[in-house]
Amino acid sequence: MKFNKTAFLLTSISLLGLQTYAQELTKAQNQELLKAKQGAVVRLEGFLTEKTPVIPYLKFPTPGPQYIISDDPEYIRVPEAIALKESVVPGTVRFYLYNVNGVKEPQQIDRKIIAMIKNTGKAPMRIKMLKYVTQKPSTNYFKLGKEGLASFMAAQPKEEVRIVKPGEAVPIDEKLEQYIVKYDELVHGFYEFLVDQPAEITVLQTDLKTSGKDALKRITNVLPPKTKSGAGRGLYGVANYHVNNTTVIDTKNGTSALVVADGVSDPWITGKEGTTGQMAKLAGNYGVMYDVELKWKSTDGKGLALITWNSRSADNKWCSGMAAAMKVSAGKFNEGIIQLPKDQLVTKAAPEAVLIQVFKPTGNAEEQTIKLTYSPPGASCLPTPLVFVPVDL
Incomplete structure (x- = not known):
């Protein structure tokens, strides 16, 4: 940003x-x-x-909801890494995803950037999406920002309720599993959802063949915050x-x-x-x-x-x-x-x-x-x- x-x-x-x-x-x-x-x-x-x-x-x-933003580092410069990991309590969560495939050494490569949510509670977790905005990755950041914000303001709750078993993890946005993120493309997602169990939200970058579930099991390195790019990351009460x-x-x-x-x-x-x-x-x-x-x-x-x-x-x-x-x-x-x-x-x-x-x-x-x-x-x-x-x- x-x-x-x-x-x-x-x-x-x-x-x-x-x-x-x-x-x-x-x-x-x-x-x-x-x-x-x-x-x-x-x-x-x-x-x-x-x-x-x-x-x-x-x-x-x-x-309002617990608020999480993933935008530090904005540019993920390594092929595989965790860009954000935050825990939330049962209730409403707003989640703003703003990360870019920044891999250019030794060469530019295609990646996936996925947001996962894991049930860390002891009972099955229900997830109900209240506001859902997904966009195809693009280098046109202005277009994503403007259209994404307008779509978020207009979004209505979905009827579907997903059930996640204790210890299980699922993508917050299943479309992110399908998107190919080329170098310098922004992954821009805006979500608000309700969970009834404690949960952990993770944003990670991985290769095109690896699913979010497998990447979450394999990738352990978390990128440090307070980098030169991005507005910030973390969990906010306002x-x-x-x-x-x-x-x-x-x-x-x-x-x-x-x-x-x-x-x-x-x-x-x-x-x-x-x-x-x-x-x-x-x-x-x-x-x-x-x-x-x-x-x-x-x-x-x-x-x-x-x-x-x-x-x-x-x-x-x-x-x-x-x-x-x-x-x-x-x-x-x-x-x-x-x-x-x-x-x-x-x-x-x-x-x-x-x-x-x-x-x-x-x-x-x-x-x-x-x-x-x-x-x-x-x-x-x-x-x-x-x-x-x-x-x-």
């Missing part, structure tokens, strides 16, 4: 109320936003800036946040931005890495779901456009594009999940902005509520600001 670790000084200054910046759309830009389709890229020359005043908010964890603003957004006050997953105003979640027992930090909060509720009103009769942009494009070559997905409440467009951008793979850099929604005023300055489901987009640098722009309708 591609979180950029630059200190976000401007964000910190804005939070202290020491930095303001007047942003107004030109008439032509206003019209461009109003005629744009949802998810479309719109060029706003001279408008986008990291100096946008930030929206003050409260954030608190809400009940998987969901609720966010609400402490000051009502008013269109008369101009443009403002909600900034989460920046590592400054919104710290990274911490947990534990199972094989070393060390504290784990997830740089980027990838896979964490933010349930956002924002109050707004219009005392000047304007509407409110919600846009986003790739604010980290100048940092380095890894930040050259951004692709995301969100669920947004109704406005000009219907409520629903939208890939960002929708009309192309990524948005590159300012002056490109992506239109998410346009909210209409009530006519009597009545408060309204905007609801969003946001999660930091995999493969993109962070933060990805959510910018609220007053527009003349």
